[in-house]
Amino acid sequence: MRPTLPRWSGTLAVKAAAFITVMCCALAALLGVLVHVQVTDQTVGQARDQALQRLEQATERYEAGDPLRRGAAMDPPELPRQLRDLAVAGERGTMVADREGRPTMWAAGPADGGRALAVAVDYSQQARTIAGLDRAILWSSGLAIGATLLVGAFAVTRVTRRLHTTARVARRISAGDLDARVNDPRTAPRTDPPTKVPERPQDEVAAVAAALDSMASSLQGKLLAEQRFTADVAHELRTPLTGLHAAAELLPPGRPTELVRDRVAALRTLTEDLLEISRLDTGRERLELDTERLGPLAERAVRAAGNGTEVRVVRDVSVETDRRRLERVLGNLVANAHKHGRGPVVLTVDGPVVTVRDHGDGFPEYLVAHGPQRFRTEGGTRGHGLGLTIALGQAEVLGARLGFANAPDGGAVATLRLAAEAH
DSSP, rough: OOOOOGGGGSSSHHHHHHHHHHHHHHHHHHHHHHHHHHHHHHHHHHHHHHHHHHHHHHHHHHHHHHOOTEEEEETTSSSSHHHHHHHHHOOEEEEEETTTTTEEEEEEEETTTTTTEEEEEEEEHHHHHHHHHHHHHHHHHHHHHHHHHHHHHHHHHHHHHHHHHHHHHHHHTTOOTTTTTOOOGGGGGOOTTTTTTTOOOHHHHHHHHHHHHHHHHHHHHHHHHHHHHHHHHHHHHHHHHHHHHHHHSOOOOOOHHHHHHHHHHHHHHHHHHHHHHHHHHTOOOOOOOOOEHHHHHHHHHHHHSSOOOOEEEHHHOEEEEEEEEHHHHHHHHHHHHHHHHHHEEEEETTTEEEEEEOOOOOOOOOHHHOOOTTTOOOOSSSOOHHHHHHHHHHHHTTTTTEEEEEEETTEEEEEEEEEOOOO
């Protein structure tokens, strides 16, 4: 099983803060090492030059037979062994080592008789300077990292806040709110005179916000054009269909007359469905609420459909709803089950939840995933017309949720969950 990380660890702000922290630490460490090495080399070099200079003076005094000054001696016991061996071998050298608990810069060179002439220079001040420098580097690095992290977190938070706003607006648009806009300040048109306020340049977040707003405006315009087209077509068809229906009623009885009347009736039904969809699209439908017993209401809707649907009332409740619209939803679900599925068709009332199930091939995958779509067909087969689209629209007006699924043992299942139960 793969380990899971906490949700906050995947946010852009946390990732940016971690990146800034790591880069600041790496930069501070690099600069600290460079400064430490440079100052240490300079300090050690000065102390070495001083020690070698004193060793040169001590050598001259030794060769002249003068007594050695303080700090110079022949084969002192505190002289480091490596430096002693180097001097005995005929070479001069320096080394930093402790002498009586204090750091000391030693310089040693060869003397007569295989001995070593050594000079000790106090290195305590230089060691304290380097230690103080290291502490200053650590403190300044910590302060720099903290300040940079705060500034970076502030800048990243501003960006992520704008990204979250853009994402929230995108979710609203996907949910159907086409009036939602990001309206990022950096995408707003410039209205001030050029001499007063300079134009703010657009960044990548503003470009995304502007693209999202443009997409929403374009989508809204196309949807409104489609809605107007649907409404106009439906209205234009009503007048000729009314005349066609009247003319069909005057035809003499017979099979051709029955076919004509059947097609005219189908066209009238389609026109009325288009008009109903256009009214639902405008969002101006008004509810006429009343308290109804859900079981008897479902039975009336099934009787009106006249399809021989079985009604099962597991638990009856009273709901506050628009009776006409709810009967329209249930009637369309039952009619769709008989038209596109196979019997038996069962309508079940269980509290405020109503399910309509058939035993056919089930809903297409696109319908289960995305809901009904007008006149869509799948794989060349018959589509589901406008009945489910109208049922979904009327359910939204009622404040109910209509879902579509397929039963594990076969058949389509439409589930209507009413918003509230009356007490």
